[in-house]
Amino acid sequence: MDLIKGKQEKAQKVVIYGPEGIGKSTFASKFPEPVFIDVESGSSELDIIRTPTPSSYAILKQQISMLKVGYTEFRTLVIDTADWTERLIIEEICNKFQINGIEGIGYGKGYTYLEEEFGRFLNSLQDIVDMGINVVICAHAKITKFEQPDELGAYDRWELKLQKKTAPLLKEWADMVLFANYETHVINVDNQGAVKGKNKAQGGKRVMYTTHTPSWDAKNRKGLADKLDFDYKEIERFFLKDLRDKELKEIQNDHKESKIEKNENIKDDNKSVDQVDNTNKIDSSDKSDSSNDVAKFESVDISTPFDNDKPKQLVGNKALNDLMIQNNVTVEQIQNVVSLKGYYPSGTPIENYDPGFVSGVLVGAWEQVYAMIKGGM
DSSP states (O other): OOOOOSOOOOOOEEEEEESTTSSHHHHHTTSSSEEEEETTOOOTTSOOEEOOOOSSHHHHHHHHHHHHHHOOOOSEEEEEOHHHHHHHHHHHHHHHHTOSSGGGSGGGHHHHHHHHHHHHHHHHHHHHHHTTOEEEEEEEEEEEEEEOTTSSSEEEEEEESSOTTTHHHHHHHOSEEEEEEEEEEEEESSSSOTTTSOEEEEEEEEEEEOSOBTTBOOBOSSOOOSEEESOGGGTGGGGOSOOOOHHHHHHHHHHHHHHHHHHHHHHHHHHHHHHHHHHTTOOHHHHGGGGGHHHHHHTTSOOOTTOOOOOSOSSSOHHHHHHHHHTTOOHHHHHHHHHHTTSSOTTOOGGGSOHHHIIIIIITTHHHHHHHHHTTO
């Protein structure tokens, strides 16, 4: 057995949580070369690279898998947000058991299933981290009443807006948990004292807390000050080095060289068109169109494994529709699997399937359905 001594550099797992609107997504967008899985569809105002918003947990899992092998030009994966991801998992569990809410599974088993699946979700992100890519998870915060077993009274504290069994998993998984909030000060305005008199809050500066207190959860392993301005520059120094493995960097460099060569060819083609235009003595209004060549050249610069020209509406159920498009599955293939298993006669329109069957079987058990399709049934 080989023993390893000293510090080891590795990609970081960061959780950023706080009240809505404080700027968690904007903060996450400052990490090096990020790609967003925007689960809650709240980053539309940010100029970032993102996947399509996943409409189901099955889609989300496939997007993570595709990013591992199909898109190398990023150094940070951002999941926005943890609580909306948890909703997708709960929805999948409910569809699987044909229930309206997770508490419909008796004896608290629903929350156990949620805990297990959320753990598998974090494990899939660990695979990304092991590739040298940072993972940042944004989450909302909530205020809860907390009572110490050995103390009198209770107090309010900020926590992750997750279920009781999933919140601890996320905190334990992370290397850094940052709690963002507005810093306010309460002052007395009637000289009657803060307890009995009239008070008002002042301030509103955005800050982040990096260590645990009775009032919130936070942690870090970098020796950060307890309180910092909510500014990415405060932690930027820990994320400057590219820690991706050598093979991944080579793939990216090859892809960049391929794009440069492709772009040079496009520019050469544009020059050839300009020469023909000049020979034919095109008037000045036509020549002005050549100024758009740079824009045409730049438009082919970025692509992701999610880009496609496939039709956007195959079936009415959005989650199933998205899975079919993403995996290039046809209506006929779905119908063949369903009829082979004896659920509906061959050729029955998918729109005539029971909605519970679609969500619980076709979407909820998509991995098995897709395996049958790939295996030729």
